[in-house]
Amino acid sequence: MGDEPPSERNPQRTWGGRFGTKPAELMTRINASIGFDKRLWREDIAASRAHAAMLRDQGIIAEADAAAVLEGLDQIVAEYERDGVPEQLELEDIHMTVEHRLGELIGPAAGRLHTARSRNDQVATDFRLWVRNACEEAIDAIRALQRALVERAEKHAETVMPGFTHLQVAQPVTLGHHLMAYYEMLRRDVSRFTDARARMNECPLGSAALAGTGFPIDRQATADALGFERPTANSLDSVSDRDFALDYLSAAAQCGLHLSRLAEELIIWASAPFGFVKLSDQFSTGSSIMPQKRNPDGAELVRGHSGRIIGALTALMVTMKGLPLAYSKDMQDDKEPVFEARDLLILSLEALAGMVETVDFEAERMRAAAAQGYSTATDLADWLVREADVPFREAHHITGRAVKAAEEHNCDLADLPLDALQAIDQRLDERVFDVLSIDASVRSRTSYGGTAPERVREQIAAAKEALGL
Secondary structure, three states: OOOOOHHHOOHHHHOHHHOOOOOOHHHHHHHOOHHHHHHHHHHHHHHHHHHHHHHHHOOOOOHHHHHHHHHHHHHHHHHHHHHOOOOOHHHOOHHHHHHHHHHHHHHHHHHHOOOOOOHHHHHHHHHHHHHHHHHHHHHHHHHHHHHHHHHHHHHOOOOEEEEEEOOEEEEEEEHHHHHHHHHHHHHHHHHHHHHHHHHOOEEOOOOOOOOOOOOOOOHHHHHHHOOOOEEOOOHHHHHHOOHHHHHHHHHHHHHHHHHHHHHHHHHHHHOOOOOOEEOOHHHOEOOOOOOOOOEOHHHHHHHHHHHHHHHHHHHHHHHHOOOOOOOOHHHHHHHHHHHHHHHHHHHHHHHHHHHHHHOEEOHHHHHHHHOOOOOOHHHHHHHHHHHHOOOHHHHHHHHHHHHHHHHHHOOOHHHOOHHHHHHHOOOOOHHHHHHOOHHHHHHHOOOOOOOOHHHHHHHHHHHHHHHOO
């Protein structure tokens, strides 16, 4: 029986030697993960290649057996590329699916491949490889959105719009400055994915089921072959750790939050009361009953996807929180949340990049809104501090009275008569009108990171250098 080719025995017998009867059909269905972990087939075969080569180099398996294994794995790659991965529930997962097919192709030599490894360290290795690549995908997609933001910001470095707090007009800013705020959020997202990738770059392969192996394996060799920096240090931790998946999901959730905020602003800005933007037809939909409607469905879906990404993080954290060392079958449910989060994140990033690239900004509407709500009131208070040596708290009170007077006159601060201002405080003179326009307000914000066009252009220049533009 030991030399019986896998193709000539029940595939379930890969682990079933001590069992007298087959699992119930329901157990077969609940136990199988091939329906989703088939995504790992490239990683599984890459790890198997590295393991086979190491076993050969260490003299653990014969040269001929290793050659047959490697040749068979190449054939499986060609088959999966052409036809996709078959789903046979009795084989449970991608690891046994590959091993079973290898047995059909090369016979008993296929059984040598599993020497000194377990499905526990296989899946930990495969999943790390996949998540590591997902980090790189996320970084690339984030940078594409950053490039779109920087390009639009450069065109609108002087376009005035209202800045908000509490969604109330606060102070004038530039649209370029506003867009660059999202560039900064995304820059931090890149750093989180970069840090996560660096932290997960250790190889679990060779940890076997949980305790390591007595075979003279070379774990550094397999780590090197798979592009890992080093092997993991503790075999128990190696097979039970899913911190790398949680790191990815945490970074994805935070990135999703940022995308949702940008999507929310596009939705608000596209509404009739605002009218700051017109989303392109490419990223809008219509109504089945109201022919006039232009709905920002793309942005709304991005906003919705962020909740599902956060849910994926929560789901895996709850799955992992009570598990003893080392591997438990609960961990089979670790992959679907990560797979879903990855798909939603990349789709959201790509969709938002498309929206930013194609949106029309209504500059005049933004400018008109920036002039409302007494948005230059802080400039009046600052003038009192700077020119009349008034303590800021007193200046704040004086400015509040000026705003009340403007409301009573039904005009903007800049249109208040000088005598009305001086009736509030004699220290106000005609020079104050130089700071009460929205353009003067924006130009005055020259502190590092401020909204003055010259500062915004500096931010854009640094971003373009970082992005290689």
